[in-house]
Amino acid sequence: xxxxxxxxxxxxxxxxxxxxxxxxIGYIAEYLTNSGIDLRExxxxxxxxxxxxxxxxxxxxxxxxLFTTGGIGPTHDDITADCVAKAFGVPIDIDERAVTVMxxxxxxxxxNEARLRMARIPAGADLIDNPISKAPGFMLGNVIVMAGVxxxxxxxxxxxxxxxxxxxxxLARTVDAAGLGEGIYxxxxxxxAAEHTSVSIGSYPAFQSGGFRNQIxxxxxxxxxxxxxxxAVIGLVQGxxxxxxxx
Amino acid sequence: xxxxxxxxxxxxxxxxxxxxxxxxIGYIAEYLTNSGIDLRExxxxxxxxxxxxxxxxxxxxxxxxLFTTGGIGPTHDDITADCVAKAFGVPIDIDERAVTVMxxxxxxxxxNEARLRMARIPAGADLIDNPISKAPGFMLGNVIVMAGVxxxxxxxxxxxxxxxxxxxxxLARTVDAAGLGEGIYxxxxxxxAAEHTSVSIGSYPAFQSGGFRNQIxxxxxxxxxxxxxxxAVIGLVQGxxxxxxxx
Numbered sequence: 001x002x003x004x005x006x007x008x009x010x011x012x013x014x015x016x017x018x019x020x021x022x023x024x025i026g027y028i029a030e031y032l033t034n035s036g037i038d039l040r041e042x043x044x045x046x047x048x049x050x051x052x053x054x055x056x057x058x059x060x061x062x063x064x065x066l067f068t069t070g071g072i073g074p075t076h077d078d079i080t081a082d083c084v085a086k087a088f089g090v091p092i093d094i095d096e097r098a099v100t101v102m103x104x105x106x107x108x109x110x111x112n113e114a115r116l117r118m119a120r121i122p123a124g125a126d127l128i129d130n131p132i133s134k135a136p137g138f139m140l141g142n143v144i145v146m147a148g149v150x151x152x153x154x155x156x157x158x159x160x161x162x163x164x165x166x167x168x169x170x171l172a173r174t175v176d177a178a179g180l181g182e183g184i185y186x187x188x189x190x191x192x193a194a195e196h197t198s199v200s201i202g203s204y205p206a207f208q209s210g211g212f213r214n215q216i217x218x219x220x221x222x223x224x225x226x227x228x229x230x231x232a233v234i235g236l237v238q239g240x241x242x243x244x245x246x247x
Numbered sequence: 248x249x250x251x252x253x254x255x256x257x258x259x260x261x262x263x264x265x266x267x268x269x270x271x272i273g274y275i276a277e278y279l280t281n282s283g284i285d286l287r288e289x290x291x292x293x294x295x296x297x298x299x300x301x302x303x304x305x306x307x308x309x310x311x312x313l314f315t316t317g318g319i320g321p322t323h324d325d326i327t328a329d330c331v332a333k334a335f336g337v338p339i340d341i342d343e344r345a346v347t348v349m350x351x352x353x354x355x356x357x358x359n360e361a362r363l364r365m366a367r368i369p370a371g372a373d374l375i376d377n378p379i380s381k382a383p384g385f386m387l388g389n390v391i392v393m394a395g396v397x398x399x400x401x402x403x404x405x406x407x408x409x410x411x412x413x414x415x416x417x418l419a420r421t422v423d424a425a426g427l428g429e430g431i432y433x434x435x436x437x438x439x440a441a442e443h444t445s446v447s448i449g450s451y452p453a454f455q456s457g458g459f460r461n462q463i464x465x466x467x468x469x470x471x472x473x474x475x476x477x478x479a480v481i482g483l484v485q486g487x488x489x490x491x492x493x494x
Contacts (some may be wrong), residue, residue, distance in 0.1 A: 013449055016286045017417070018277030019464065020451065025291070030265030039263045041298075044272070044289035047449070051288075074430045075450040076437035106430075114433030149452055170264070183321045183353075186361030190323035202260055202294070203322040204267065205396055217266065 004037045004167040007059040010044040011052055011070040011080050012148055023150045024069045031157060036166040037065065047071060052083040060087070060143050065164060067157075070148030072137065074114040081138070084145055085122035095121035098136050105134040129159040139163065168221045173230045177203075177214035178241050188236040189216065196229035198222055251284045251414040254306040257291040258299055258317040258327055259395055270397045271316045278404060283413040284312065294318060299330040307334070307390050312411060314404075317395030319384065321361040328385075331392055332369035342368035345383050352381040376406040386410065415468045420477045424450075424461035425488050435483040436463065443476035445469055 008028055014020040025042055032039045040063060045051040052071075060066045071080030085092035098119035099111070106115060118135035121127065128137035128144070130152055137146045137156045146156040177185060182203055193201040199220040206213050216233055220226045255275055261267040272289055279286045287310060292298040299318070307313045318327030332339035345366035346358070353362060365382035368374065375384035375391070377399055384393045384403045393403040424432060429450050440448040446467040453460050463480055467473045 010289075013447065013466075014451055014464070015272075016276055016289070017280050017419075017466065018273055018275075018286075019419070021273035025262075026265055026268035028265075029263055033264050039265075040293060042257075042263070042289070042291035046287060073450065073452060074433040076433070076440050077449050110430070112430060112434065114437075115430035117433070118430075172264075172266070183357070183359060183362035183365075186321040186323070186364070187359065190361075193323050200260065202324050203320065204261055205320060217261070219260075219264065 003064070004165050005040050005063040006032055006037050006065040006067060007041040007043070007063045008039065009052075009055050009059060009066060009068045010042070010148075011047065011068060012044075013046050013077070015044050015070075016046055024148070024153050027150065027154065028067055028069075028157065031161075033170060035161060035164070036169040037164070038167070038170075047077045047079060049079060049083055049086070052080065053087045056084060056087040056143060060141065064142060066143045068143065068145050069153055072118065072135070072145060072147055074117050074135075078117065080145060081120050081122060084125075084140055084143060087143075088122060088124075088140060090123045090140075092120050092122045094119045095125075095127075097121075097127055101127070101129070101136055102134050126163075128156045131155050131159075170219050170221055171223060171226050173218045173226060175216040175218070175230065175233045175237060177216055178237055179212075180214065180237060180240055181212060182214055184240055185216075185236055188240070189233065192229060192232045192236065196225060196232065198225045199229040201229065201233070250311070251412050252287050252310040253279055253284050253312040253314060254288040254290070254310045255286065256299075256302050256306055256313060256315045257289070257395075258294065258315060259291075260293045260324070262291050262317075263293055271395070271400050274397065274401065275314055275316075275404065278408075280417060282408060282411070283416040284411070285414070285417075294324045294326060296326060296330055296333070299327065300334045303331060303334040303390060307388065311389060313390045315390065315392050316400050319365065319382070319392060319394055321364050321382075325364065327392060328367050328369060331372075331387055331390060334390075335369060335371075335387060337370045337387075339367050339369045341366045342372075342374075344368075344374055348374070348376070348383055349381050373410075375403045378402050378406075417466050417468055418470060418473055420465045420473060422463040422465070422477065422480045422484060424463055425484055426459075427461065427484060427487055428459060429461055431487055432463075432483055435487070436480065439476060439479045439483065443472060443479065445472045446476040448476065448480070 015022050029039050045055050071078045125138040125140035132152045146153045202217045262269050276286050318325050372385040372387035379399045393400045449464045
């Protein structure tokens with residue numbers, strides 16, 4: 001397993017109320033997997049200071065990186081930057097680097113107190129570019145603070161990614177279960193999983209019109225080990241398919 | 248605020264790898280909001296016993312209900328039921344009630360060891376019907392254990408919902424910010440939020456072709472208080488709109 005791990009913290013009442021359907025978790029998950037970073041945990045918390053600070057401290061101490069989304073706009077419910085400062089015990093104030101980039105979008109007289117809230121950055125943080133609406137994200141220690149709006153978050157992720165340590169990429173192989181029910185191949189698959197311990201093997205049912213369509217996914221960083229396990233799974237599925245009609 | 252609270256625990260490597268994009272969090276969030284249950288936290292953890300047990304115990308002690316999704320199929324990576332039993336410190340074994348409902352779908356001789364894993368239910372749990380593929384979910388104490396496949400999860404949620412305590416429904420009002428940027432109304436909105444403390448007020452930017460389209464959402468259980476806050480927000484937005492062109 002890679003030594004580079006991560007968690008995501010999604011901040012926002014609107015996700016917990018169901019009003020906004022999160023699109024960031026799946027995007028970041030796939031992005032990290034492709035970068036060789038193991039996403040190990042996700043949490044969603046409300047716009048409540050003690051919840052945010054508690055989750056930041058729990059997760060940043062446990063994983064190589066913590067990615068947060070949401071709560072860095074100009075309104076009263078945007079409290080993420082202050083919570084990060086509190087979690088780290090560092091001061092927070094208007095950052096002149098942030099003001100400079102925001103002046104590319106706003107006139108000086110448009111930078112009212114609310115908009116200047118978006119330039120409040122905890123001491124010691126590095127900025128993360130926001131090519132879309134300019135107000136920056138930031139990285140403090142191992143915590144990466146990004147916007148909640150998906151296209152801004154995605155641009156920030158591209159900007160910060162080159163600064164991150166990455167591990168060996170996880171390789172994945174998918175074996176189609178050829179119409180077999182999980183209950184048919186579960187025993188054989190469990191035996192293969194027990195034998196090929198460096199490979200993580202999952203079975204994922206999905207409904208399609210007309211019934212189940214199951215897929216077996218193998219994941220690991222050692223290509224030879226992955227291939228050996230894949231061969232065993234293909235053999236298992238083929239053996240069972242020839243035994244019985246694929247219903 | 249309602250006294251009825253909840254958390255969701257999503258269990259599965261496939262969500263953390265990004266291979267499967269979760270569709271359950273948003274669905275359950277909206278469902279609970281409509282039922283008068285406050286969703287306060289969500290976590291996603293991998294198929295690892297100590298992570299699952301730890302999260303179950305952290306969340307079930309903190310909230311009225313904990314809803315879990317995923318990990319109750321027949322394969323070796325389906326360990327949720329065992330983790331729930333371990334979290335509660337109760338035995339787990341094949342449950343004859345579960346076998347009975349599974350016999351509506353499977354012939355007796357098709358109930359091999361793997362499929363019988365889906366009939367393993369912790370002692371003391373009540374079953375949750377699964378009209379789609381029969382293998383049941385269950386409720387033990389305040390923990391509701393459901394499948395990860397969305398249409399099965401949704402059917403299980405409908406089945407278990409009538410057994411749950413619910414609070415007063417949260418009412419919501421949305422005020423369109425009429426093309427105003429968040430930075431224009433943030434100060435006024437913060438003042439309104441500080442004045443109307445029983446109403447939760449959020450501002451949500453969204454990109455659309457041609458620019459931002461911001462919405463201000465007010466949420467609360469007291470209709471009169473909500474209406475007063477809404478009136479104040481509408482007044483704020485109208486006042487600012489007449490001051491300047493809506494760009």
